[in-house]
Amino acid sequence: MSYFLFLEFLSAFDLIIISLYLLLSMSIGIYFKKRSQNSISSYFVSERNLPWWLLGTSMVATTLSIDTPIVIISWIRDPGIWKNWFWWSFLFTHCLVIFFFSKYWRRANVITDNQLIEIRYSGAPARYLRIFKAFYFSMFFNLIISAWIISAFLKIFNVILGFDSTALLVIVTLVALFYSTSSGLKGIVINDFIQYFVAFAGSIILVVFLINSDKIGGIGNYFSLVKNLSAEKLSMIPSIFNKGDFMLFLSYSTMVWWSSHNSDGGGYIIQRLCSARSERDGVLGTIWFVLNHYVLRFAPWIVIGLCALILYPTEGYLLADSEEIYPLLIRDYVSDGFRGFLIVTLLAAYMSTISTQINWGSSYLVNDLYKRFYASNESEEHYVLVSKIFTIIFLLLALFVGIGIKNIGSAWIFLWSVSSGLGFFLIARWFWWRINSWSEISALICSVSLSGFFYFLDYLNVLSINFTLKLIIIPISILIGLIVTLITSPEDDKVLNDFYNKIRPDGFWKQNKSRSIGKVGAPLFKAFQLSLSILILIYSIIELATGSFFSGTLCLFIGSILLIYIIRRIED
Numbered sequence: 001m002s003y004f005l006f007l008e009f010l011s012a013f014d015l016i017i018i019s020l021y022l023l024l025s026m027s028i029g030i031y032f033k034k035r036s037q038n039s040i041s042s043y044f045v046s047e048r049n050l051p052w053w054l055l056g057t058s059m060v061a062t063t064l065s066i067d068t069p070i071v072i073i074s075w076i077r078d079p080g081i082w083k084n085w086f087w088w089s090f091l092f093t094h095c096l097v098i099f100f101f102s103k104y105w106r107r108a109n110v111i112t113d114n115q116l117i118e119i120r121y122s123g124a125p126a127r128y129l130r131i132f133k134a135f136y137f138s139m140f141f142n143l144i145i146s147a148w149i150i151s152a153f154l155k156i157f158n159v160i161l162g163f164d165s166t167a168l169l170v171i172v173t174l175v176a177l178f179y180s181t182s183s184g185l186k187g188i189v190i191n192d193f194i195q196y197f198v199a200f201a202g203s204i205i206l207v208v209f210l211i212n213s214d215k216i217g218g219i220g221n222y223f224s225l226v227k228n229l230s231a232e233k234l235s236m237i238p239s240i241f242n243k244g245d246f247m248l249f250l251s252y253s254t255m256v257w258w259s260s261h262n263s264d265g266g267g268y269i270i271q272r273l274c275s276a277r278s279e280r281d282g283v284l285g286t287i288w289f290v291l292n293h294y295v296l297r298f299a300p301w302i303v304i305g306l307c308a309l310i311l312y313p314t315e316g317y318l319l320a321d322s323e324e325i326y327p328l329l330i331r332d333y334v335s336d337g338f339r340g341f342l343i344v345t346l347l348a349a350y351m352s353t354i355s356t357q358i359n360w361g362s363s364y365l366v367n368d369l370y371k372r373f374y375a376s377n378e379s380e381e382h383y384v385l386v387s388k389i390f391t392i393i394f395l396l397l398a399l400f401v402g403i404g405i406k407n408i409g410s411a412w413i414f415l416w417s418v419s420s421g422l423g424f425f426l427i428a429r430w431f432w433w434r435i436n437s438w439s440e441i442s443a444l445i446c447s448v449s450l451s452g453f454f455y456f457l458d459y460l461n462v463l464s465i466n467f468t469l470k471l472i473i474i475p476i477s478i479l480i481g482l483i484v485t486l487i488t489s490p491e492d493d494k495v496l497n498d499f500y501n502k503i504r505p506d507g508f509w510k511q512n513k514s515r516s517i518g519k520v521g522a523p524l525f526k527a528f529q530l531s532l533s534i535l536i537l538i539y540s541i542i543e544l545a546t547g548s549f550f551s552g553t554l555c556l557f558i559g560s561i562l563l564i565y566i567i568r569r570i571e572d
Contacts (some may be wrong), residue, residue: 014340021198021344022175025191025351029179032187040371040383043184044111044363048274052281054189055272056288058356061192062268063293064199065353066346067152069301073329074322076305078314079245080233081542084298085252088538092257093265094290095530096427097273099523100506101264102282104430105273107503113270114368119502120429121437122495129437130368136444137267138364138394141419146357146398152323153350159327160343169399176351177395180359181388185275188355195348196292202345203300205338206329210307213333223547225310233309234546236539251471259474263423264430268360283570290530291563295537302545304329358398362390420470421447421477431507431520433496438488443481447473526566533562 041047050058075083108116114137117130150169157165179187211222232238238245257263265273269286276282308325311333330342366387375382421443429435450473457463490496500509506519536559543552 013337014343017337017340017344018347021347022172024194025175025179028190028194029182029187032183032190040111040363040366040380040387043384043387044271044359044367046185046189046275048109049277050189050272050275050281050285051277052284052288054193054285055276055281056285057196057292058189058192059269059272059285059289060292060297061196061199061348061352062356063353064196064297064349065149065152066156066350067149068349069203069304070152070156070323070326072298072301073305073308073326076233076302077308077312077325078233078322080230080235080238081302081305082235082238082245082249085249086256088294088535089252089254089257090260090262091290091294091531091534092527093260093263094269094286094293095527095534097265097269098283098286098290098530099527100430102273102276102286103279104503104505105265105270106276106279106282108274110274111271111367112363113265113267114364117437117440120491120495120499122492123437125437125441127373129441131373132441133444134364134368137261138361139397141261142267142357142361142364143394143398143401146354146361146395147401149350149353149357150399150401153346155323156327156346159324160331162331172347172351173354173395173399176355177358177392180355181391184384185271185359188359189272189275191355192352195352198348199345199352200297200300202342202348203297203304206334206342207300207303207307209333209335209338210304210311210329213311215311216307222307222310226306226546229306229309234306234542236542247468251468255471255474258427259420259423261419261422261426264426268356271356271360271363280570284567287530287567287570290534291537294534295541298538299541299545302541306545354395354398358391358395361394362387365390365394418451419444419447420451420473421481424474424478425481430503430505431509433500433509434485434490436485436488436491439481439485442484443477446477446480450476526569529562530566533559533566535559536562 072084072087075081075086105113108119110116110119112134114130114133117133118126120126121129150173153169153172154165157168161168179191183190210216211219216222216225226234232242232245238249240246262269264270269289272285273282276285304326308329312325312328330339330346334342366383370386370390371378371383375386422440425435425439425443429439451470454463454470454473496509499505506523536555540552540555540559543549543555
């Protein structure tokens with residue numbers, strides 16, 4: 001029944017556009033099939049030969065998931081633009097990645113971030129930590145991420161099409177599964193490259209339709225209507241007199257970015273960095289990612305969010321789920337033909353992320369568990385075959401879990417909380433020789449236990465969880481982790497020496513005291529400069545979108561000049 005409704009809803013031109021896009025994705029998988037079959041290195045890290053522009057664009061496409069615009073647009077509408085500090089804060093993480101971790105990960109020469117555990121640590125604790133984190137991040141973390149992407153797909157297309165879109169989900173997911181298992185990471189990043197620009201074009205098209213809709217009436221009326229919106233919703237930083245929102249802003253901007261499991265890069269970002277053909281490609285690719293992730297792709301979204309505020313005002317227009325705003329805009333304001341292209345952009349956003357998640361999730365299962373502890377002497381072709389099997393199993397589990405996720409923004413924050421005490425030690429292990437495997441183990445156990453305890457009390461209606469309460473997890477986990485670090489033995493000197501000689505890290509290393517402090521200051525200052533330039537550019541986008549042309553243009557000029565200056569100073 002839903003199949004016939006789908007055909008009835010879309011024009012012939014819409015269907016042709018969608019069909020051609022799916023065929024193109026499958027063709028890329030077929031073309032790169034032979035290149036991914038030789039080894040798990042080719043399957044998971046594309047033989048470490050990706051240029052900066054390809055790996056950077058792939059990073060952006062992966063983060064530009066189908067769930068991203070629906071959450072960001074809903075946050076702009078309610079409570080306001082400032083709420084986006086939850087993900088803007090990770091700018092500081094990504095700037096540290098550029099000037100520290102991108103070169104470290106490239107030198108580590110690993111397939112997964114978990115593999116670093118037995119390079120940095122030693123003995124049974126390191127083995128157990130690697131096993132636990134492989135299960136934790138593949139079968140829990142990555143599974144929930146994949147599941148909320150699937151949930152977002154259903155939420156969007158159920159609204160756009162007006163009927164159950166499960167059949168479409170299955171078809172599109174099978175296409176993504178086909179090219180992911182056929183071509184490995186190489187086919188995924190090529191598809192990502194295409195999908196990013198398709199999705200970006202879709203955002204621009206949606207902006208044009210919304211601004212020229214009858215209710216807005218063109219660009220001139222748009223700016224007039226924006227001026228009438230609440231100043232609190234248009235502000236990049238909430239008023240200090242609004243204590244609740246201002247405290248959340250402070251929490252996001254000062255605590256979230258360094259306390260999460262992504263504090264030294266994050267799984268799929270690290271996978272791309274390990275696939276770079278050189279350290280310079282890793283650095284430039286991450287800068288390209290940062291510029292796109294925080295500025296370029298946000299530019300149309302801020303306009304879409306403000307149009308949503310005008311077309312569906314929070315006062316007098318109640319919605320059971322504010323995350324349905326984005327698909328409502330497409331359903332109600334985009335005409336035939338273009339609607340098909342907008343659907344393709346959503347399919348592209350979904351496929352770019354789900355393909356990476358299932359490839360990345362299976363890499364943990366194969367490289368960190370199956371190959372490391374069960375079958376260490378099999379052929380590379382055998383590992384590739386097992387990788388494909390694990391990819392299929394992982395995807396089936398994600399489809400099952402995805403049905404149960406209702407609020408995607410809440411799921412974002414939940415995943416941060418269950419690992420919020422780990423981030424400090426993920427950063428510290430690169431800069432301080434005294435960090436050991438027990439540091440990570442104790443911090444992770446503490447974060448998971450406290451999060452589980454809080455959510456259990458909330459389930460029993462004994463305690464109402466809010467974001468501020470979750471912040472308590474961070475200092476407790478860090479304190480326990482530091483105490484455990486100091487009362488347990490340091491790692492074996494040979495392991496530390498090998499790690500130091502391989503990675504050549506900066507910071508507090510007894511292996512070379514002359515490098516201890518001096519080498520850290522300059523990259524930190526560069527990271528601060530880059531963060532500042534991107535924040536200025538974000539502010540300029542907000543000012544231009546809200547009609548403040550002088551300040552917006554001035555900040556755009558200053559931010560661009562600072563960014564160009566930083567890029568030109570990157571060493572060859």
